[in-house]
Amino acid sequence: xxxxxxxxxxxxxxxxxxxxxxxxxxxxxxxxxxxxxxxxxxxxxxxxxxxxxxxxxxxxxxxxxxxxxxxxxxxxxxxxxxxxxxxxxxxxxxxxxxxxxxxxxxxxxxxxxxxxxxxxxxxxxxxxxxxxxxxxxxxxxxxxxxxxxxxxxxxxxxxxxxxxxxxxxxxxxxx
Amino acid sequence: xxxxxxxxxxxxxxxxxxxxxxxxxxxxxxxxxxxxxxxxxxxxxxxxxxxxxxxxxxxxxxxxxxxxxxxxxxxxxxxxxxxxxxxxxxxxxxxxxxxxxxxxxxxxxxxxxxxxxxxxxxxxxxxxxxxxxxxxxxxxxxxxxxxxxxxxxxxxxxxxxxxxxxxxxxxxxxxxxxxxxxxxxxxxxxxxxxxxxxxxxxxxxxxxxxxxxxxxxxxxxxxxxxxxxxxxxxxxxxxxxxxxxxxxxxxxxxxxxxxxxxxxxxxxxxxxxxxxxxxxxxxxxxxxxxxxxxxxxxxxxxxxxxxxxxxxxxxxxxxxxxxxxxxxxxxxxxxxxxxxxxxxxxxxxxxxxxxxxxxxxxxxxxxxxxxxxxxxxxxxxxxxxxxxxxxxxxxxxxxxxxxxxxxxxxxxxxxxxxxxxxxxxxxxxxxxxxxxxxxxxxxxxxxxxxxxxxxxxxxxxxxxxxxxxxxxxxxxxxxxxxxxxxxxxxxxxxxxxxxxxxxxxxxxxxxxxxxxxxxxxxxxxxxxxxxxxxxxxxxxxxxxxxxxxxxxxxxxxxxxxxxxxxxxxxxxxxxxxxxxxxxxxxxxxxxxxxxxxxxxxxxxxxxxxxxxxxxxxxxxxxxxxxxxxxxxxxxxxxxxxxxxxxxxxxxxxxxxxxxxxxxxxxxxxxxxxxxxxxxxxxxxxxxxxxxxxxxxxxxxxxxxxxxxxxxxxxxxxxxxxxxxxxxxxxxxxxxxxxxxx
Ligand code: FES
Ligand code: FES
Numbered sequence: 001x002x003x004x005x006x007x008x009x010x011x012x013x014x015x016x017x018x019x020x021x022x023x024x025x026x027x028x029x030x031x032x033x034x035x036x037x038x039x040x041x042x043x044x045x046x047x048x049x050x051x052x053x054x055x056x057x058x059x060x061x062x063x064x065x066x067x068x069x070x071x072x073x074x075x076x077x078x079x080x081x082x083x084x085x086x087x088x089x090x091x092x093x094x095x096x097x098x099x100x101x102x103x104x105x106x107x108x109x110x111x112x113x114x115x116x117x118x119x120x121x122x123x124x125x126x127x128x129x130x131x132x133x134x135x136x137x138x139x140x141x142x143x144x145x146x147x148x149x150x151x152x153x154x155x156x157x158x159x160x161x162x163x164x165x166x167x168x169x170x171x172x173x174x175x
Numbered sequence: 176x177x178x179x180x181x182x183x184x185x186x187x188x189x190x191x192x193x194x195x196x197x198x199x200x201x202x203x204x205x206x207x208x209x210x211x212x213x214x215x216x217x218x219x220x221x222x223x224x225x226x227x228x229x230x231x232x233x234x235x236x237x238x239x240x241x242x243x244x245x246x247x248x249x250x251x252x253x254x255x256x257x258x259x260x261x262x263x264x265x266x267x268x269x270x271x272x273x274x275x276x277x278x279x280x281x282x283x284x285x286x287x288x289x290x291x292x293x294x295x296x297x298x299x300x301x302x303x304x305x306x307x308x309x310x311x312x313x314x315x316x317x318x319x320x321x322x323x324x325x326x327x328x329x330x331x332x333x334x335x336x337x338x339x340x341x342x343x344x345x346x347x348x349x350x351x352x353x354x355x356x357x358x359x360x361x362x363x364x365x366x367x368x369x370x371x372x373x374x375x376x377x378x379x380x381x382x383x384x385x386x387x388x389x390x391x392x393x394x395x396x397x398x399x400x401x402x403x404x405x406x407x408x409x410x411x412x413x414x415x416x417x418x419x420x421x422x423x424x425x426x427x428x429x430x431x432x433x434x435x436x437x438x439x440x441x442x443x444x445x446x447x448x449x450x451x452x453x454x455x456x457x458x459x460x461x462x463x464x465x466x467x468x469x470x471x472x473x474x475x476x477x478x479x480x481x482x483x484x485x486x487x488x489x490x491x492x493x494x495x496x497x498x499x500x501x502x503x504x505x506x507x508x509x510x511x512x513x514x515x516x517x518x519x520x521x522x523x524x525x526x527x528x529x530x531x532x533x534x535x536x537x538x539x540x541x542x543x544x545x546x547x548x549x550x551x552x553x554x555x556x557x558x559x560x561x562x563x564x565x566x567x568x569x570x571x572x573x574x575x576x577x578x579x580x581x582x583x584x585x586x587x588x589x590x591x592x593x594x595x596x597x598x599x600x601x602x603x604x605x606x607x608x609x610x611x612x613x614x615x616x617x618x619x620x621x622x623x624x625x626x627x628x629x630x631x632x633x634x635x636x637x638x639x640x641x642x643x644x645x646x647x648x649x650x651x652x653x654x655x656x657x658x659x660x661x662x663x664x665x666x667x668x669x670x671x672x673x674x675x676x677x678x679x680x681x682x683x684x685x686x687x688x689x690x691x692x693x694x695x696x697x698x699x700x701x702x703x704x705x706x707x708x709x710x711x712x713x714x715x716x717x718x719x720x721x722x723x724x725x726x727x728x729x730x731x732x733x734x735x736x737x738x739x740x741x742x743x744x745x746x747x748x749x750x751x752x753x754x755x756x757x758x759x760x761x762x763x764x765x766x767x768x769x770x771x772x773x774x775x776x777x778x779x780x781x782x783x784x785x786x787x788x789x790x791x792x793x794x795x796x797x798x799x800x801x802x803x804x805x806x807x808x809x810x811x812x813x814x815x816x817x818x819x820x821x822x823x824x825x826x827x828x829x830x831x832x833x834x835x836x837x838x839x840x841x842x843x844x845x846x847x848x849x850x851x852x853x854x855x856x857x858x859x860x861x862x863x864x865x866x867x868x869x870x871x872x873x874x875x876x877x878x879x880x881x882x883x884x885x886x887x888x889x890x891x892x893x894x895x896x897x898x899x900x901x902x903x904x905x906x907x908x909x910x911x912x913x914x915x916x
Contacts, residue, residue: 028295035294044207045200047412049361050445054840057361085200098198102190105804108812109642110197111204111361111412141847144840146361147413147642148815149808150851
């Protein structure tokens with residue numbers, strides 16, 4: 001017997017926080033978060049490189065954790081906070097990781113960059129993650145860069161870490 | 176042509192002008208484009224590699240939600256093939272039109288294109304298309320699955336190698352193979368096609384390295400005047416050669432859009448991208464070297480066979496760099512071609528030469544061992560200080576500086592040449608080195624530059640930025656000649672409505688585009704100067720030649736007028752300059768090549784056979800690097816790709832039926848962050864003004880050449896095993912004499 005792959009017609013209502021704003025979506029139950037972001041919400045910054053969780057180009061934050069948007073149903077995101085590359089810069093100011101990528105030329109074609117940046121931000125914000133170079137390389141290894149800008153990406157992450165730490169210290173000093 | 180000596184901006188590290196767009200997600204790649212009313216195409220790939228398509232069952236797929244149409248060999252417009260001429264600018268990657276007949280030549284060949292309202296509807300329906308085939312059993316699974324040699328397509332010889340071999344005291348003779356490799360640009364191939372008007376115009380967004388080639392080919396295929404086809408490619412998720420020339424998905428998509436009267440976008444799924452948009456073909460190379468006991472090369476024989484498909488003839492000329500690599504009087508190369516049931520191969524970064532250099536530079540290392548010589552000393556002993564192939568001087572060759580400088584930074588002198596003699600902890604350390612080289616070419620090119628009312632400039636050229644940094648170097652060139660900061664220069668690329676520019680390929684874009692951009696800049700300055708010395712101008716009555724250009728202003732005898740002021744006084748919105756450039760007679764006087772040296776340290780654990788590249792030290796001579804920040808990045812990226820070629824990458828075709836087994840990014844392994852070693856790249860700065868006024872020869876491919884043989888040579892030093900087949904997987908090292916059992 002052949003199973004029909006025909007998608008059901010019904011849609012689901014999903015409420016989530018997208019880049020800080022509440023959003024209500026009508027999506028078919030099988031809709032993939034990546035396709036919803038790109039095709040329905042016109043947020044093209046999150047890239048598609050494989051649709052199989054093998055390249056990392058689609059990395060977004062779900063409640064602060066880096067997630068492959070191509071492996072996630074939109075319907076699973078009820079009540080969750082999703083951040084995409086478009087939501088990273090604040091008031092037109094590049095996030096320190098974006099700034100470090102620019103300075104270190106941490107990209108070539110740029111197609112992997114949104115995913116690399118989202119993974120890097122999640123890593124830098126993760127208090128449990130080890131911080132030595134080998135651990136960073138390991139943690140970033142789900143984000144392919146076929147252009148091979150790996151060394152500059154690693155340098156940018158190290159630089160952004162210093163920057164974020166000194167920011168945190170300065171804020172700590174303030175009353 | 177005035178040489179740009181002592182430049183202020185060219186040759187200096189410059190962050191990319193398109194960087195912020197890329198890093199914030201604003202940059203619109205072809206996959207990101209959406210237009211109103213757009214449909215989605217999803218191809219259906221053949222599941223056999225050799226036979227005939229007997230029937231397609233489409234009823235179930237047609238009944239799926241959102242499906243608009245399904246194109247296939249009985250439902251497809253009558254189109255013409257492209258003449259496929261490099262010279263006439265309509266070369267394509269696969270000449271056969273989609274669905275042209277019912278023959279199946281390779282696994283993944285398109286048998287249908289499903290068009291639906293949404294992407295997931297198209298995909299769901301494509302998975303419901305059923306095909307019935309008649310398989311044929313005389314399948315040709317690949318060059319490396321048999322010993323067929325193929326037909327000779329090219330040869331070269333000088334001197335008399337056979338006599339030299341008959342008398343030579345030392346002979347090395349070995350055969351080297353390289354597995355087929357996939358380009359895997361992170362943005363898959365994608366076409367968005369829309370038709371407008373009753374006198375039809377075709378607009379195509381494509382992730383391509385060659386907008387003009389695609390435009391011309393589409394014009395031939397759809398029988399349109401070229402000016403009614405526009406191809407757009409602003410941002411490209413890289414290419415590495417497989418986006419140079421158009422593939423059939425673009426034709427099928429444009430045909431669907433015309434048939435349905437709506438725009439259609441087809442993004443190839445990764446699996447199909449790997450099956451049907453080209454690969455570096457497998458190669459088998461036999462190298463024979465004859466030498467005297469002092470290591471002087473007496474003869475070189477380089478016989479290569481590479482694969483092509485049954486639908487096209489792609490020649491991956493492996494021996495291309497060999498005739499000019501070493502000072503040697505007797506050299507013969509031969510190239511053979513074997514047609515197999517794979518998708519058509521295509522150029523992949525440093526095509527041909529990178530494969531040939533693996534074989535040659537491995538063989539030189541083996542010869543050094545036979546002669547008991549240092550491999551570096553053997554290379555210097557046979558140094559070609561002029562081009563022995565064309566019997567011409569080099570325009571500029573600093574290979575000796577590269578070899579010695581990189582050896583010094585690497586610590587080559589501290590190498591203990593005995594196998595397995597260097598250890599750290601559980602690991603054995605291996606050192607290896609190889610030379611790098613890539614030809615330097617340029618093409619004709621046109622450009623336009625406008626000086627605008629606000630004093631900013633616009634530079635336009637119909638080439639592409641595939642990630643190499645073309646946007647930025649164009650801005651640097653204009654900034655250099657006008658003194659206007661890079662931030663005030665807009666650069667437009669990637670549209671066929673712009674002046675005709677080159678392919679992004681062959682490492683030729685820099686040397687091709689910048690001289691045209693410079694000519695256009697000077698022409699625009701000329702127009703401005705003419706106005707300034709004319710009636711009512713800031714410099715009325717001055718001799719035009721007395722005007723200098725400084726920091727966005729014209730200056731003479733202590734008087735200064737900014738570009739914006741001049742335009743304002745004459746109520747002009749802008750002035751525009753045109754420029755063109757093409758290679759001239761220099762090619763008859765000099766040979767042009769880039770050079771480099773790679774030194775590699777591998778670490779091998781004889782307990783578990785774990786192998787890694789730990790350190791790479793490289794020196795690269797490309798004349799002048801226009802933007803050293805992006806240029807070094809190119810070399811580092813090439814080193815990453817070289818590690819893939821050396822240790823990881825292999826497309827696997829089933830020897831029984833030629834089906835591609837590992838067309839995905841889990842089973843086809845590309846280097847990841849964790850594979851990246853410590854890298855120290857030095858870019859020499861010997862501007863090659865015989866080549867162009869910027870002294871730049873191009874940077875995209877040179878870094879890849881020589882990495883794989885340097886790794887193989889280091890692996891031999893560490894393990895005692897000479898591996899002549901790429902990739903070097905750890906199981907090949909299990910019978911090393913040093914393995915711990
Ligand atoms: S697109 Fe999601 S991991 Fe590749
Ligand atoms: S910059 Fe091109 S894939 Fe990373």
